[in-house]
Amino acid sequence: MTTPGETQPSNTSTPAPTASGNGSGPSATTSPEVIAAEIAGEQAHVDRVYDRLGEATRSARQVATEGRSLYQSDRGSYVREEDGTGLYERDVFAFQAAKRLATLDAEHEGLVFGRLDRVDQQTFYIGRIGVRDEEYEPLVIDWRAPAAEPFYRATPTKPMDVIRRRVLRSRGQQVIGIEDDLLDGENADGSLIVVGEGALMAALRRARGPQMRDIVATIQGEQDEAIRAPYQGVTMITGGPGTGKTVVALHRAAYLLYSNRRRFESGGVLVVGPSRVFMNYIERVLPSLGEESVTLRPIGAVASDVVRLNGERIDSAEVGGIKGRLSMVGVLKRLAAEPARGTPDMLAITIKGEPLVLRAETLARIRSDVLSRYRVNQGRAAAEEALRNALWQRKPEQLDLDRDQFDDLVTGMASFRMFCNAWWPFLSAEETLARLGDPATLASVADGSLSSHDQQLLADSIRSNRIGAGGEPTVADGALLDELIDKIGPVPPSEVEPNIFLDDEGSEVSELVTMADKLSVQREIDLFAEPYQTYAHILLDEAQDISPMQWRMLRRRGQHASWTIVGDLAQSSWPDPAEAQRALQQVIGKAPHREFRMSTNYRSPSEVFDLAAKVALQAYPEADLPQAVRSTGVEPDLRVSEVDLARDAATAAGDLLDAVEGTVGVICPPSLIDEISTMINSVTDDDQLRRLIMVTPLQAKGLEYDGVLVVSPDDVVAESPGGERVLYVALTRPTQRLITLDRTPNAAWRKPLE
Numbered sequence: 001m002t003t004p005g006e007t008q009p010s011n012t013s014t015p016a017p018t019a020s021g022n023g024s025g026p027s028a029t030t031s032p033e034v035i036a037a038e039i040a041g042e043q044a045h046v047d048r049v050y051d052r053l054g055e056a057t058r059s060a061r062q063v064a065t066e067g068r069s070l071y072q073s074d075r076g077s078y079v080r081e082e083d084g085t086g087l088y089e090r091d092v093f094a095f096q097a098a099k100r101l102a103t104l105d106a107e108h109e110g111l112v113f114g115r116l117d118r119v120d121q122q123t124f125y126i127g128r129i130g131v132r133d134e135e136y137e138p139l140v141i142d143w144r145a146p147a148a149e150p151f152y153r154a155t156p157t158k159p160m161d162v163i164r165r166r167v168l169r170s171r172g173q174q175v176i177g178i179e180d181d182l183l184d185g186e187n188a189d190g191s192l193i194v195v196g197e198g199a200l201m202a203a204l205r206r207a208r209g210p211q212m213r214d215i216v217a218t219i220q221g222e223q224d225e226a227i228r229a230p231y232q233g234v235t236m237i238t239g240g241p242g243t244g245k246t247v248v249a250l251h252r253a254a255y256l257l258y259s260n261r262r263r264f265e266s267g268g269v270l271v272v273g274p275s276r277v278f279m280n281y282i283e284r285v286l287p288s289l290g291e292e293s294v295t296l297r298p299i300g301a302v303a304s305d306v307v308r309l310n311g312e313r314i315d316s317a318e319v320g321g322i323k324g325r326l327s328m329v330g331v332l333k334r335l336a337a338e339p340a341r342g343t344p345d346m347l348a349i350t351i352k353g354e355p356l357v358l359r360a361e362t363l364a365r366i367r368s369d370v371l372s373r374y375r376v377n378q379g380r381a382a383a384e385e386a387l388r389n390a391l392w393q394r395k396p397e398q399l400d401l402d403r404d405q406f407d408d409l410v411t412g413m414a415s416f417r418m419f420c421n422a423w424w425p426f427l428s429a430e431e432t433l434a435r436l437g438d439p440a441t442l443a444s445v446a447d448g449s450l451s452s453h454d455q456q457l458l459a460d461s462i463r464s465n466r467i468g469a470g471g472e473p474t475v476a477d478g479a480l481l482d483e484l485i486d487k488i489g490p491v492p493p494s495e496v497e498p499n500i501f502l503d504d505e506g507s508e509v510s511e512l513v514t515m516a517d518k519l520s521v522q523r524e525i526d527l528f529a530e531p532y533q534t535y536a537h538i539l540l541d542e543a544q545d546i547s548p549m550q551w552r553m554l555r556r557r558g559q560h561a562s563w564t565i566v567g568d569l570a571q572s573s574w575p576d577p578a579e580a581q582r583a584l585q586q587v588i589g590k591a592p593h594r595e596f597r598m599s600t601n602y603r604s605p606s607e608v609f610d611l612a613a614k615v616a617l618q619a620y621p622e623a624d625l626p627q628a629v630r631s632t633g634v635e636p637d638l639r640v641s642e643v644d645l646a647r648d649a650a651t652a653a654g655d656l657l658d659a660v661e662g663t664v665g666v667i668c669p670p671s672l673i674d675e676i677s678t679m680i681n682s683v684t685d686d687d688q689l690r691r692l693i694m695v696t697p698l699q700a701k702g703l704e705y706d707g708v709l710v711v712s713p714d715d716v717v718a719e720s721p722g723g724e725r726v727l728y729v730a731l732t733r734p735t736q737r738l739i740t741l742d743r744t745p746n747a748a749w750r751k752p753l754e
């Protein structure tokens, strides 16, 4: 039954899984004996499913030990029915299911989680994977199969021939509870038992652990539509905080793999999120749905397929903003074309006593001609050829050599090769980017694109990050390095070795690496192949924070991909949401696209969300505000600390740890996080600390905690690129309790609350 204070999802297409609360069931009896009997009935079916999986696994092992050949399909290998005795097709399916079961998370909440009782007297069980019995009849239907759709879409107003929807809660193989929704009371016969308060509310009330859980048993109607949308083009999932955008998108990835396995397993699915902490938070969802073949990457490490990147470090808001701007494309293009400082500007060689010289203008003309046809790292051979042509044109009459002899002679000269190495070196993206640390170089490529103030910030950041000298690139540097690789091409691996050519023309000293060696290695490497890993589907979360440069980086990985793009502009930390929106439009282009708006906030209690919504509207009047589905009756606690902020923060964190069962998040502005952490660590016992996480507002993106303390919201606003929008993110993280702690009773962020 619905607990007082709970509101139902506003969307009428959303099933209202409130069980006996949603109408007078034919039998409202829910005595413990009745529930126990119902559970025992369900347990019998679940036991049959596990027995069946056990049998199938044994038959398959037997076939394998007898050495019979396995038939290959896109789902794996098995014995053809016509090939032999042991394994029939019906077993094959059960065997495949058993193999997938082995990949399910140990903590998953039951292989079989749902049951539909239909008006035609049929009963279907819904599970994480499909299993058939010996007669080929379905024992469990995969949740992604069309037949499972009514489980998610049926409502009391549109029951889709379903009388009762039942959710089974299990621990491992043990059924421990059931929750029912009566969808069609008129067609139910008098003996139908209806139990529980509704699966959704039970799920939402549960304490949160450190990792996101799947919602496969309680997906709501509007969420199911987004999950099962066609794969082609671009699918946008929008909605306010806590509306399930992330979790829905992950279930969509599992659905796409199920419905188009061949395309997406071989083409690859990439899931991108804001940070490594976030990726750790969501990483169990797909395995708990039996899917392992998805690549998860934080946005800062997307380019790790082409450059060494960890993707953890974050620039200051201002510097990150400069590096993410679209004007960096022109800056990097000019940088890639411009020779580095110290590049020789004259080639002088002597052939049979005759001097041959190419001067600066000729060299510049050759360079720009080659670069109009090739990327730098692809153009070395063409550049050498152009040099030989230019030298040949300057060959004195008296030099008695045909063209081939001349070319051989020039190519074999140590001085010519040394010149080429210095004049047209293979460039690494890191070394190239490092050149922006030199203000003169930066000015020569950025004047007119970046103000002198921005140039100084950029140069300082590149130098202090020690790019190209072993330093760790930041998240925003990742997109710049990727852009450079696009401009200059990857460095052939053979060129990563140190330059060990020796001096000099006419010298007796032989080379340690011969040109032939070098050329032969180069011949094996396709300099013209695209270096990027590409995917058939890219699923991007927190898309509102993607900078224009990052969009370009992502597009390189998804040139032929379909996309699922998840975001909420009101939570954007990018200084100019309109610019980010334009960059997104470029990805969508002319591709077919569809948008799904999630309207219900499943995370925050209404008391917390009402407060957060006022802050959101102040910062972003067009904010898409969802309706909170729960109320706890506990108002947010707005505290003031006028003397000792760190100590009061530790007290507030302790109060939250006492008040909630699950996790507590302390969200601190970056400038305060060290001081507050030290204090909290010193006064909180180890057991409690295990449930407590300290994060900055940006690190909190996409995450949730049962209790949240937001330390000094005014500083959060001041220190974050998105100002109040980022405070809105922080205020919408709790599932139960919120405390804020200000330095003054007149804190500016509280204005919209008055």
Ligand SMILES: Nc1ncnc2c1ncn2[C@@H]1O[C@H](COP(=O)(O)OP(=O)(O)OP(=O)(O)O)[C@@H](O)[C@H]1O
Pocket: 200, 203, 204, 213, 214, 215, 218, 219, 220, 223, 239, 240, 241, 242, 243, 244, 245, 246, 247, 248, 568, 571, 602, 603, 701, 702, 703, 704, 732
């Ligand atoms: N149908 C559902 N059944 C049970 N729990 C749900 C359902 N939909 C969403 N939730 C829960 O609501 C919480 C918020 O979901 P999620 O993080 O996906 O929201 P979001 O829209 O991505 O939020 P944000 O924009 O703030 O990052 C999660 O705990 C999720 O499991």
